[in-house]
Amino acid sequence: MRPYLGQRQIYDFNQQWKFIAQDEPGFKDVDVNDGEWETIHLPAPNRLLPHKDFPVETYQFCSWYRKHFTLPESAAGQRIVLMCDGAMAVAEVFVNGQHLGMHAGGYTSFSLDITDAVRVGKDNVIAIRLDSTRRTDVPPEGGIVDYMLFGGMYRNVYIAVHHPVYLEDVFLTTQAVTDEGARLRAQVEVANLTANPWTGTVSIRLNHRNGAAIDKAAFDLGSALGSDIPFDKSAALEKGAPIETSTPIETSAPFESTYEVDLTAGGVSTAEWEFFVPGANLWDVDDPQLYQVTARLVSDSGEVFDDAAFRFGVRTATPHADGLLLNGRVVKLRGLNRHQSFPYVGGAAPKRLQRRDAYVLKHELGLNYVRTSHYPQDQSFLDACDELGVLVFTELPGWQHIGDEAWQNQALDDLTSLITRDRNHPSIFMWGVRINESRDDHDFYIATNELAKSLDPMRPTGGVRNFRTSEFLEDVFTLNDFSMDLMPTVHTPQLITEYMGHMYPTAPFDPEPRLVEHALNHARIVNSLYGRDDLMGASGWCAFDYNTHSQFGPGDMVCYHGVMDMFRQPKFAAWFYASQQPAEERIVLNAASYFTFASAPHDVMLRELIDITAMEQELASAKYRMPVYVFSNCDEIEVHLNGHSLGRLLPDRDTFPNLPHPPFVFSVHGYQVCGGVDITGYKDGQQVAQTRLQTPQGGTRLKLRADDVELVADGSDMTQVIVELVDQNGTRSPYGNRAVTFICDGPGELVGENPVAMEGGRMGIFVRAGMVPGTIRVIASAFGVESAETVIRTTLDTSPRL
Known part of the structure; x- marks a missing residue:
């Protein structure tokens, strides 16, 4: 997540923490025996929870986190910073028994300079007291809140090691875009914590990362690419002078602009300048072009003191x-x-x-x-x-x-x-x-x-x-x-x-x-x-x-x-939204029905009927036909009901005249809502999709699906596994509530309720990788049906860590 280059080292600090759900002032001390505490890897909640039906007090308590670490000898003379992306809700940080600071606010990141409290090459211990109670003095608390805040050190933690003359913040903005290119503005804060003045340059280098939008099939859910530089914010006042702007270049070539910086001993300077990028590639929702930006701090003698990287998109965005x-x-x-x-x-x-x-x-x-x-x-x-x-x-x-x-x-x-x-x-x-x-x-x-x-x-x-x-x-x-x-x-x-x-x-x-x-x-x-x-x-x-x-x-x-459940599984409304995207992005064809007898409007039968003739007339009327909505971005569809064609249908533009892709609708008599419906989608006259709507026949087996088949063996990486109850045709039982038991075999663990009852014929659980590469086998079983299994591989974690 945190990029690093030659002069700036970012260590993953998520592994091997000790945790206890108790609160004792002495837990900050170096010599505390934490050997019996629970070992966890971040991010982690302060307590695992059921997916529903639990009181908020379950996670509203104070707890402690401790971690031993040794800094390499190369860290001597460097600035050492603890960076925490999120801890709910108030964190107090101690290093080797020293109180170094407190951060209030569970949704914001914080950094602490721990340089003077650590010992390079020796064992150090960091202790964090985390208050996850309902703190009415810290937003959003104070009144009723329509969501749970939860608790724990629930985001990533890092250690940054860099020179005491360093980049404190880099901020790029797009000032204007023309056919010729883009005018950017850089605001770079540079700090000098040494006792000597420093002069040099700060440079901004743009490398065009991708010549086209990232393909969705290649999108890496576990990618470590990108993220802002882990800077600490400080006041900045001084200015230098711009040196040069590059001559026009090809859009695929790197671009660099530099600025002079003069720093007093212990001082901070802000370099602000504008530069023009010829032929800039623009970031857009349909084509999200990104640049890899490298900020570099170089002394007058040519020595690189600090460098860091983040990604940036050139674009303008104005409300209209x-x-x-x-x-x-x-x-x-x-x-x-x-x-x-x-x-x-x-x-x-x-x-x-x-x-x-x-x-x-x-x-x-x-x-x-x-x-x-x-x-x-x-x-x-x-x-x-x-x-x-x-x-x-x-x-x-x-x-x-x-x-x-x-x-x-x-x-x-x-x-x-x-x-x-x-x-x-x-x-x-x-x-x-x-x-x-x-x-x-x-x-x-x-x-x-x-x-x-x-x-x-x-x-x-x-x-x-x-x-x-x-x-x-x-x-x-x-x-x-x-x-x-x-x-x-x-x-x-x-x-x-x-x-x-x-x-x-x-x-x-x-x-x-x-x-x-x-x-x-x-x-x-x-x-x-x-x-x-x-x-x-x-x-x-x-x-x-x-x-x-x-x-x-x-x-x-x-x-x-x-429009999706908490396991990110679709309700019918999700299919509507999916159908509004261009067919060039993805063909969508989904029928919003389970096609069961109970779905028909049988309430018309409950009224008082005079005689059998009246009942027959009622059943024959349009009132007793069930509409079936099909959400699709196709031009037209063809529907076959139990083998008989209902013809080709166009989108319902009478009811939904403004939608990019209105739903299709056909109707079926209440007593015909059973069996199978085959739906074929057409685009520009060509068949592009097919789906089958099948009345559920009763669950016979379980079906397992992992969102990912490969994880990183870092103790934190995890993926979701969905289990479904399906019949012999593979149709989900939409109201199945079987109790499912999971077994996890291999270098990983299950995270969630086990056993757990299905809801709507399915349920989710997470699988978290261990610290050793290997193969994880997950098995799901339930009474009276065939079990299922899936395999997840874990690969070696190569990120630098302490």
């Missing part, structure tokens, strides 16, 4: 009345909201799962935009959004509540951390500077807007509210609209940030008519969106079901608001 003006073309934003939580582990999902979510949003759901509700999310997720071309609206932590002055100051710190961490991501097009759905607070929101503009003057601000009369202080009026038929705009530009959600919660095991209506509700709203030229776009609530507090949901601690 009917979309986002991306590189001069209007892009209608079609997206969903994403919570970062996963079953069993809460927020403690490793890089692979984070990256997979971005893949699901882009390629399985066909979206071009995501809102990271309601807090900063993992860097790995944002990296994948950069790679795949998913636009991101991200925001500071919060939910409805605004606290006192100290709370607001903490929120401003959170906003600072969010922007300075993530502002090099091309996918991020707007900063959220309001607490989600909070009341108006003029002074506070003037401060958040001004802060955002001072840290990043190029990106617009937005602030999510749920009332139309809210004071408009941002660049974009961002509004949650639960009207089920998008209301007239209040301001321009305007972006709808939530719709649906709690208006029609739908569990994956709900009856088919509700699942169908859930999908159609989403289709109706998106159809309304595409008929509007006064909205930038909209993001529905939400992508995935998530755990929440008892005040929300049906009482099992789950909000069933997602």
Whole structure:
């Protein structure tokens, strides 16, 4: 995740931590006997959880983490920094018994200079006290929150070793794009912790990483590529002078621009300059071109003191009345909201799962935009959004509540951390500077807007509210609209940030008519969106079901608001979103039905009928026909019911005139809803897809599917395995609830409930790699049906670690 070059060493610091779910002040001491503590590898929750039905107190406690490590002799005389990407919610850090600092806020990263507390070449111990209780002084807490925060050191931890003259921060922005190229602005902070002045240059080098968009088939969920440099932020005032800008070059050749820097002893300088990149390749949602940027600090004598790398996309993004003006073309934003939580582990999902979510949003759901509700999310997720071309609206932590002055100051710190961490991501097009759905607070929101503009003057601000009369202080009026038929705009530009959600919660095991209506509700709203030229776009609530507090949901601690369940398995609504992507990206052909007798409108039989003739007339009427919706991006489909053709059908543009790809619909008599339906999709007159809708015949066997067949043996990497109950035709039993038992054999372990009851004929569990390469065999069994197994390989971890 953290790139390093010749002069900057980044060590993976995730392995072999000692953990105890107790709180004793003495646990900070060097000589504590932690041999009996649990050994864990980060990221990790402070407690594994059921996927539902658990009280929040389960994870709301204080705990301690300890790790012994030895720095190599090469670290002598270098600056040594501990970097933590996220620990929920307040962390106190001790190194060799010394208290070095505290960080409040579980959604933001922090770094601590531990140079003076460590001993190079000798055993060191770091101890972290983590308070995961409900801290009402730390956003988003203070009021009711409609999501769980969970607990633990749930993101990655690193150790950085570099020269005491170093790059502290690099910030690139695209100032303008023309047919000839792009004008960029660099802001580089350089620090000198030595007792001597230093002079030299800082350079920015751009290497074009890819000549085309990353192919979805080649997208590596476990890739370590990319991420921002792990810099510490400090004040910076001095300026140097630009030296040169490269002569015009081929777009595939590297580009370099340099700037002179003069540093006083113990001083910090900010180098700011602009340069032109001829023929720049632009980042776009359809073609996410990325540059590998190398920042290098070189003394006057030619010695490289520090270098670091990150990825950058050249692009402009400006709010427009009917979309986002991306590189001069209007892009209608079609997206969903994403919570970062996963079953069993809460927020403690490793890089692979984070990256997979971005893949699901882009390629399985066909979206071009995501809102990271309601807090900063993992860097790995944002990296994948950069790679795949998913636009991101991200925001500071919060939910409805605004606290006192100290709370607001903490929120401003959170906003600072969010922007300075993530502002090099091309996918991020707007900063959220309001607490989600909070009341108006003029002074506070003037401060958040001004802060955002001072840290990043190029990106617009937005602030999510749920009332139309809210004071408009941002660049974009961002509004949650639960009207089920998008209301007239209040301001321009305007972006709808939530719709649906709690208006029609739908569990994956709900009856088919509700699942169908859930999908159609989403289709109706998106159809309304595409008929509007006064909205930038909209993001529905939400992508995935998530755990929440008892005040929300049906009482099992789950909000069933997602178009997918919490295991990222599709409901019918997910198929609707998938069908709206261009057929050139992926052909989609899915029938939103289980094709069972119970799905037909038999309620018409419950009314009082005068005689058999009246009943026969009722059964023969159109009322007793069941519509079957097919979500597809094909031009036309042909339907065969039990071998008999119902003819070719066109999309229902009468009902959904504005959608890129309206659903198809055909109807079947209530007493014919049984057997098989074969559906063939056509594009430009050519057959491009087929699917079969088969009435379930009763489960006979289990089916296992791993999201990944290869993991890295680092103790942290893991993938999801889905088990389904299917019949002899391979059709899932949509209401199967068998208890499934898993067995894991080999260098890995299961993460989750075991045994566990299926929901809607399926269930998920995670498999985590151990520290030794090998082969993991996973077996699933259930009473009365054939068992299933799958194999996952683990490969050697070659990343440098302490």
